[in-house]
Amino acid sequence: MAEANVFVNNPGLAEAAREQDLIAGVQRGQNELFYELVRPYERRVYAAALAILRNESDAEDVAQEAMLKALANIRQFRAEARFSTWLIQITVNEALMRRRRERTAIMEGIDDRREEEGEYAPRDFADWREIPSEALERKEVRQRLAEALATLDRKYREVFVLRDMEQLNIQETAEALGISVASVKTRLLRARLMLRDLLAAGWEQGWFSRLPFEKGTKPW
Amino acid sequence: MVQPPALREGNQAMVNEIIRCERVWQEISNYIEEDVEPVLRAAMDEHFKTCKKCVSVLEGTRNVIRLYSDERMIEVPAGFGRRLERRLAQSGKGPSVVWSTLAAWLVPAAALLLIGGGIRVANSLSVPRPILSEHANPGKNIPPDMLVVVSADAKDFHVPGCPFIHNKDKERTLTAKEAMQEGYVPCVRCMRKYLETADAGHISLEQEARSDFDADDEAPSGSR
Numbered sequence: 001m002a003e004a005n006v007f008v009n010n011p012g013l014a015e016a017a018r019e020q021d022l023i024a025g026v027q028r029g030q031n032e033l034f035y036e037l038v039r040p041y042e043r044r045v046y047a048a049a050l051a052i053l054r055n056e057s058d059a060e061d062v063a064q065e066a067m068l069k070a071l072a073n074i075r076q077f078r079a080e081a082r083f084s085t086w087l088i089q090i091t092v093n094e095a096l097m098r099r100r101r102e103r104t105a106i107m108e109g110i111d112d113r114r115e116e117e118g119e120y121a122p123r124d125f126a127d128w129r130e131i132p133s134e135a136l137e138r139k140e141v142r143q144r145l146a147e148a149l150a151t152l153d154r155k156y157r158e159v160f161v162l163r164d165m166e167q168l169n170i171q172e173t174a175e176a177l178g179i180s181v182a183s184v185k186t187r188l189l190r191a192r193l194m195l196r197d198l199l200a201a202g203w204e205q206g207w208f209s210r211l212p213f214e215k216g217t218k219p220w
Numbered sequence: 221m222v223q224p225p226a227l228r229e230g231n232q233a234m235v236n237e238i239i240r241c242e243r244v245w246q247e248i249s250n251y252i253e254e255d256v257e258p259v260l261r262a263a264m265d266e267h268f269k270t271c272k273k274c275v276s277v278l279e280g281t282r283n284v285i286r287l288y289s290d291e292r293m294i295e296v297p298a299g300f301g302r303r304l305e306r307r308l309a310q311s312g313k314g315p316s317v318v319w320s321t322l323a324a325w326l327v328p329a330a331a332l333l334l335i336g337g338g339i340r341v342a343n344s345l346s347v348p349r350p351i352l353s354e355h356a357n358p359g360k361n362i363p364p365d366m367l368v369v370v371s372a373d374a375k376d377f378h379v380p381g382c383p384f385i386h387n388k389d390k391e392r393t394l395t396a397k398e399a400m401q402e403g404y405v406p407c408v409r410c411m412r413k414y415l416e417t418a419d420a421g422h423i424s425l426e427q428e429a430r431s432d433f434d435a436d437d438e439a440p441s442g443s444r
Binding site for chain 1: 242245246248249250253255272273276277280281283284285286287288289290291292293294295296297300301303304305307308311
C-alpha cells in the first residue's frame with residue numbers, strides 16, 4: 001500500500017518501475033512486451049536517425065533496424081544506464097553505419113571537413129520575448145523550426161539533436177558520435193547560436209506573425 | 221565570422237565592451253548547462269545585469285533549447301508505430317531464453333565443425349589419405365599398375381584369390397596405385413610374399429600366396 005502511494009504521488013516513479021518490469025520481461029523471453037517498452041521512444045529514435053540521415057525513408061528503416069537490434073541484444077542491457085539512452089545510442093550507431101555504407105555524406109563532408117573557424121558571434125540583439133510553447137501547436141511553426149535545423153551542417157545538427165532534442169547528456173552525446181566532450185561543447189554552442197540567429201531571421205520573415213507578442217518586440 | 225560593427229568602426233571603448241561580450245557568448249552554452257566555474261558564472265551574472273545584448277543572446281538561446289526540446293517538434297511519419305509493431309512481430313528475432321541458450325552452444329559447435337571440415341577437405345586435396353592398417357607398409361616396389369583386390373569392409377589390398385580377403389561379396393578390382401591412394405595397404409600375407417620373390421622369379425601370385433599360407437599353417441582368422 002505504501003509503495004502504491006509513492007507511485008500515486010510520483011507518476012515518474014511508476015513509469016520507471018513499469019519500464020523496469022517490461023525490460024525484465026523481455027529479457028526473460030517475453031518478446032511480445034517489447035513494443036510496449038519502446039513505444040514511448042518511437043519519436044526520439046526516429047528523430048535521431050533522421051538527424052543523421054536526413055531522409056525520412058532511410059530514417060524509418062534505420063529506426064526499425066535499431067529496435068530489432070535492441071530486442072536481439074536486450075540481455076546485454078544493464079540497469080545502470082537509462083534504457084532510452086541505450087536505445088538512442090544503438091540508433092545512432094545504426095544510422096552512422098548506414099551513412100558510411102551508402103556514402104550519402106560525400107557532399108556534406110565538404111562542410112564537415114571545415115573545423116570550427118574562430119568563434120561564432122550572434123548577429124541579432126533585439127529585445128527578447130519568450131515564444132509561447134503554444135506556438136508549436138501550429139504545424140507551420142514546427143515546419144519552420146525543422147527547416148532551420150536542417151540548414152545546419154551535419155556536425156552541428158547531430159550534436160544539437162542528441163543533446164537538446166534527445167536529452168542525452170554531453171558525455172553520452174560524445175560517446176554516441178565518437179567525438180570528444182570538448183568538440184560536443186563547441187559544436188553545441190555554435191548550433192544553438194546559429195539556430196537563434198536563424199529563428200530571428202524567421203521572425204523578420206513572419207514565421208511567428210500570428211503569435212501574441214507585444215507590438216514592436218521580437219522574440220529575441 | 222561576422223565582424224561586430226564596433227570593430228569595423230574602430231571604437232576602442234566599444235571594442236573593450238565587445239570583448240567582454242564575446243567571452244560571454246562563448247560561454248553562454250556552458251552557462252545554460254551550468255558547466256562554468258563559479259567565478260566566471262558570477263562575472264557573467266554581473267554582465268547580464270547591464271548588457272541587453274547578452275541578455276538577448278542568453279534568452280534567445282534558452283528559447284531555442286526550450287522549443288526544440290518539445291516533443292511536438294519530433295514528428296514521425298503516419299503509420300510509423302504500426303509498421304514498427306508489424307516488423308517486430310514478423311522478425312522472429314528475440315532473446316528467447318531457449319534460443320539464446322541453444323545459440324550459445326550451437327554457434328561455437330558449428331564453428332568447430334566448419335573448421336574441422338575445412339581441415340579435412342584441405343588434407344584430402346593436398347595430402348594422401350593416411351594409411352589405415354596397423355601393419356602400415358608403404359608398399360615399396362609394388363608395381364603401380366598391378367591389379368589387386370579390395371573389399372569394402374577391410375583395410376588391405378590383396379592378390380586376387382587371396383584367402384584373407386574379407387567379405388568377398390563386396391570385393392572389387394583396381395590397380396595397386398589406386399588402392400594405395402584410397403588408403404589401402406598391402407596384405408601382409410599375400411603381398412609381402414610376392415614382393416619378396418617377384419624379382420627372383422616369375423612365380424604366379426596365386427601360387428605364391430597359397431604356399432605362403434600352407435607354410436605358415438596359420439588359421440586365417442586368428443592372424444587378423
